[in-house]
Amino acid sequence: MTHRPTEEPLRPVRPHPVDTTFSGAPPEPADVDPAVLGALLHRHGWRRRGGAPGRYGRWTPPGPGGTGTSLLVPESRAFPDSDDLLGEALLALSRSASPSAREVLLSLAVPSDEIRWWQDVPAGPAGAAPWTAEDRLRTAARRMLLAAALATRARAGYHGARHRGSAAASLDHVLVGPATAGRLTAFVPVADGRPLAVRLHQALYAAREAIDYQRAAGGMDAFDAAVEAGVSHELTEALVALVRGTEGARITVEWAPAAGVPEGCAPSAEPVEFSPGDLPVLREAGARYLREEPAVPVRITGAVTRMRRSGPRGEGTVRLRVLAGADVPNVRITLDEEGYRIAGHAHLVGLPVRVQGRLESRGGFRRLTGAHGVVPVQVDDAERDRLMKALQENAGMAAFFEEACGGDCGD
Numbered sequence: 001m002t003h004r005p006t007e008e009p010l011r012p013v014r015p016h017p018v019d020t021t022f023s024g025a026p027p028e029p030a031d032v033d034p035a036v037l038g039a040l041l042h043r044h045g046w047r048r049r050g051g052a053p054g055r056y057g058r059w060t061p062p063g064p065g066g067t068g069t070s071l072l073v074p075e076s077r078a079f080p081d082s083d084d085l086l087g088e089a090l091l092a093l094s095r096s097a098s099p100s101a102r103e104v105l106l107s108l109a110v111p112s113d114e115i116r117w118w119q120d121v122p123a124g125p126a127g128a129a130p131w132t133a134e135d136r137l138r139t140a141a142r143r144m145l146l147a148a149a150l151a152t153r154a155r156a157g158y159h160g161a162r163h164r165g166s167a168a169a170s171l172d173h174v175l176v177g178p179a180t181a182g183r184l185t186a187f188v189p190v191a192d193g194r195p196l197a198v199r200l201h202q203a204l205y206a207a208r209e210a211i212d213y214q215r216a217a218g219g220m221d222a223f224d225a226a227v228e229a230g231v232s233h234e235l236t237e238a239l240v241a242l243v244r245g246t247e248g249a250r251i252t253v254e255w256a257p258a259a260g261v262p263e264g265c266a267p268s269a270e271p272v273e274f275s276p277g278d279l280p281v282l283r284e285a286g287a288r289y290l291r292e293e294p295a296v297p298v299r300i301t302g303a304v305t306r307m308r309r310s311g312p313r314g315e316g317t318v319r320l321r322v323l324a325g326a327d328v329p330n331v332r333i334t335l336d337e338e339g340y341r342i343a344g345h346a347h348l349v350g351l352p353v354r355v356q357g358r359l360e361s362r363g364g365f366r367r368l369t370g371a372h373g374v375v376p377v378q379v380d381d382a383e384r385d386r387l388m389k390a391l392q393e394n395a396g397m398a399a400f401f402e403e404a405c406g407g408d409c410g411d
Contacts (some may be wrong), residue, residue: 012146018024021354025094026059026090026093026094026105027105027108027109029083029084029086029087029090030083030127032086032090032108033078033258034073034074034075034076034077034082034086035075035109035257036061036108036257036258036270037073037086037089037104038057038073038075039257040104040107040108040257041071041073041104043061043114043254043257044062044103044104045061045063045100046060046061046062046071046100046104047059047060047062047362048373050157050210051072054075054291055074055075055079055190056072056073056074056075056085057069057072057073057075057083058070058071058072059072059073060254061096061098061100061101062098062100062151063098066309067313068296069092069095069096069103071088071092071093072085072087072088072089073085074087075348076312079311090105090108090355093105096178099177099178099180103177103185103187105185106175106187107256110175110187110189111188111189111190111191111259112175112187112188112189112190112193112254112256113188113190113193113194113253113254113255113256113259114185114186114187114188114253114254114256115141115145115185115186115188115200115233115251115252115253115254116183116184116185116186116250116251116252116254117137117140117141117144117183117184117185117249117250117251118183118249118250118251119133119137119182119183119242119246119249120182120246120249120272121133121182121245122246122247122249123246128171128242133182134179134180136241136245137179137182137184137242138176138179138184139241140238140239140241140242141176141184141186141235141242142171142218143234143238143241144200144235144238144239144242144251144280144306145174145186145196145200146164146167146171147159147200147203147230147232147234147235147237148196148197148199148200148203148226148230148235149168149170149171150162150163150164150167150168150234151199151203151230151232152167152195152196152218152230152233153166153167153230153281153327155228155230156227156232156291156293157232157233157288157289157292157293158225158232158233158234158289158290158361159232159233159234159292159365160293160328160361160363160364160365160366161328161329161331161365161366162326162327162328162365162411163327163362164328165329166327168332170192170193170196171193172190173188173189173193174186174187174193175186175187183325190256190258190259194259194262197253197255197262198262198264198265199230199344200230200253201233201265202229202230202265203226203229203230203231203232204224204251204253204272205229205272206226206229206230206231207226207231207235207239207272207282208237208272208273208274209222209226209279210222210223210225210226210285211274211281211282211302213283214281215281216284220284220285222290223285223288223289227289233283233285233286233289233290233293234286236282236283236289239274239278239282239285239326239382240279240282240283240286240353242276243274243276243277243278243279243282244276244287246276247275247276248273248274248275248276249273249274250271250272250273250274251272251274252270252271252272255267267333281311290361293361294361295358295359295360295361295369296315296326296358296359296365296366297356297357297358297359298325298326298348298356298357299325299355299356299357300320300324300325300326300331300354300355300356300357300359300368301322301323301324301325301352301353301354301377302320302321302322302323302324302325302331302352302353302355303320303321303323303347303352304318304320304343304344304346304347304352304353305319305320305321305330306318306319306386307319307340307344307347308345309340314337315335315336315337315340316334316337316340317332317333317334317335318332318333318334318340318343319331319332319333319336320332320333320353320355323352326359326365328359328365328366330366331359331367331368332366332367332368332407333355333357333367333371334369335371335374339355339371339372339374342374342375342376343374344377345376346377349376351376351377351378351379352376352377353374353375353376353377354373354374354375354376354377355368355371355372355373355374355375356371356372356373357369357370357371357372358370
């Protein structure tokens with residue numbers, strides 16, 4: 001059995017604003033926990049340089065010498081001037097040209113778990129990196145987020161087209177900053193995306209442990225168990241894309257201070273590291289997942305969108321837009337003459353059909369084999385009108401359909 005890679009383009013995640021200052025008003029001091037602000041400043045490289053112990057700390061921006069505007073951040077709201085200090089600190093952050101200031105304000109406005117990627121890219125002349133490195137980093141990061149989103153919907157060694165639409169849609173709220181110097185950060189809002197961040201955190205550690213086990217014991221068994229943690233063909237492919245052409249890569253997931261650490265996760269995770277030496281194992285694991293994911297027995301209800309056969313009689317190929325029964329948008333089915341005729345009649349009168357078979361992993365779970373039991377499905381008038389309208393709006397579909405049926409659709 002051979003497999004074809006999924007060729008659908010990945011749905012891009014929303015980019016982080018790239019202007020040098022924070023757009024919009026800073027958060028209100030009353031809405032900001034001083035301890036959360038301090039934790040975010042520390043996370044984003046700001047350094048505490050003194051201050052009145054127990055009352056406030058003085059924080060300076062990251063970078064050589066910590067030059068730039070310093071902030072006075074209260075340690076709590078126990079003192080009368082805490083709101084004033086918070087307001088001044090937030091205003092200074094909103095006016096700062098430091099990228100880290102924008103990231104801190106974003107995390108305050110939308111409590112987010114932060115996922116960071118680093119690539120060790122061989123430097124070019126004068127320390128410059130190839131212009132393609134940023135694009136490769138962003139592409140690998142998007143693929144990794146999609147793999148994690150898929151794993152929140154089902155545990156599988158190979159997802160293919162299953163759940164792909166809903167998984168891609170779940171990334172709409174993720175914000176991604178600019179990729180600079182081999183570094184990229186994604187902000188995953190806790191309200192909508194914490195399961196994604198947790199799944200990616202667990203899957204990365206499981207993938208690292210499975211690679212180490214393969215190197216030590218020579219077996220791939222650990223990758224079977226890693227599926228339950230979210231490791232899949234899609235994740236291994238994303239890791240290959242991240243590491244290929246670099247001297248190594250690291251990923252870390254840092255939890256939003258305002259939301260706390262999710263159950264079962266480490267409070268301060270160290271980056272998970274992957275090297276070019278891991279690539280053969282990752283490729284082997286990905287091919288194994290692709291090869292061994294079983295077919296799935298399903299009963300699909302779908303609207304016929306395309307029909308084709310070589311002559312006026314015999315079996316033919318039908319394409320269905322899936323309405324229920326499988327988490328894929330479309331499937332292709334080969335039907336015998338009777339099944340093809342039933343599908344044709346249903347299509348002409350605007351009815352979906354129901355069919356049973358096995359959804360094959362080959363081609364990304366887009367083909368139904370062993371199809372049988374084709375029957376039209378009655379729908380209410382509103383749904384039938386909608387299906388008929390879709391047919392009429394598809395220019396030339398009726399003529400094509402009649403030709404595909406060989407003139408026998410009305411018999």
